[in-house]
Amino acid sequence: MRLLAFSAAVFALLMEGSAAVAADPAPRVIVRGTIAGIDAKAVSITVADGTTVTSPLAPATSFSTVEPRRFEQIKPTDFVGVTSVPGPNGVLMAQEIHLLPKGFGEGSYAWDHAPAVPKPDAGANMTNGTVAVVHKDSSPAYTMTNASVTASSPLSLKLSYQGSSVVGGKCVGHALVPGGTPCTGVAAIDVPPWTPVVAVVPAKASEVHAGLAVFAITSRDAQGKPVVVSLIVEKNGVKPLF
Numbered sequence: 001m002r003l004l005a006f007s008a009a010v011f012a013l014l015m016e017g018s019a020a021v022a023a024d025p026a027p028r029v030i031v032r033g034t035i036a037g038i039d040a041k042a043v044s045i046t047v048a049d050g051t052t053v054t055s056p057l058a059p060a061t062s063f064s065t066v067e068p069r070r071f072e073q074i075k076p077t078d079f080v081g082v083t084s085v086p087g088p089n090g091v092l093m094a095q096e097i098h099l100l101p102k103g104f105g106e107g108s109y110a111w112d113h114a115p116a117v118p119k120p121d122a123g124a125n126m127t128n129g130t131v132a133v134v135h136k137d138s139s140p141a142y143t144m145t146n147a148s149v150t151a152s153s154p155l156s157l158k159l160s161y162q163g164s165s166v167v168g169g170k171c172v173g174h175a176l177v178p179g180g181t182p183c184t185g186v187a188a189i190d191v192p193p194w195t196p197v198v199a200v201v202p203a204k205a206s207e208v209h210a211g212l213a214v215f216a217i218t219s220r221d222a223q224g225k226p227v228v229v230s231l232i233v234e235k236n237g238v239k240p241l242f
Helices: none
Strands: 029-038 042-046 052-069 079-086 092-099 107-110 125-135 143-151 156-163 165-167 170-174 183-190 197-202 213-220 226-233
Touching (some): 029 052, 079 183
Parallel strands (some): 092 197
Antiparallel strands (some): 079 092, 079 125, 079 143, 165 170
């Protein structure tokens, strides 16, 4: 096992919005994989290339699991994260929908993972925000966006979110990026009937054990060392989709 570091074993910067957005002095880093071992002090995660990385747990590490939901259960005021890709005529097409704790990763930024996107540079996007209106008719275009839902078209959502910079007339970036210029954006996203929907719900540390799929978020402690601040794990076979 080796200490978790900002390396090839660690995938996408959660706080990365766009080149025009100010850098976060303590970037958060995502690690996807399977828990190889965990105790009160550290967690070891086996990642896609088969290597295992180990990192200390922060004193206030949060633990969550995922539960299946239906699109019909999404309602105004819910905070959601949507992974999407460009669809026909520039309309965003949802690939995954996550019901999230309020404010989690708010913004709209490039994302490194989507079921229909083979490469990180293929245009996937994440938008996290608050739901305002939900439409329950079918539509053919989707993308990844984290934002607040404000309106939606047939099987579609319209999300409102806070970003950190206006680029090309569009509000982008992570809401909490220091030095940014706060902005408000709206994203209209079509949702195919097959789009998976899950809810991220609080869990106890005792529910997290070896063998579970995990989506981990790391940051840096006061000494500049990487520590795990959040673990989202599978439950009853339902895995984190991020």
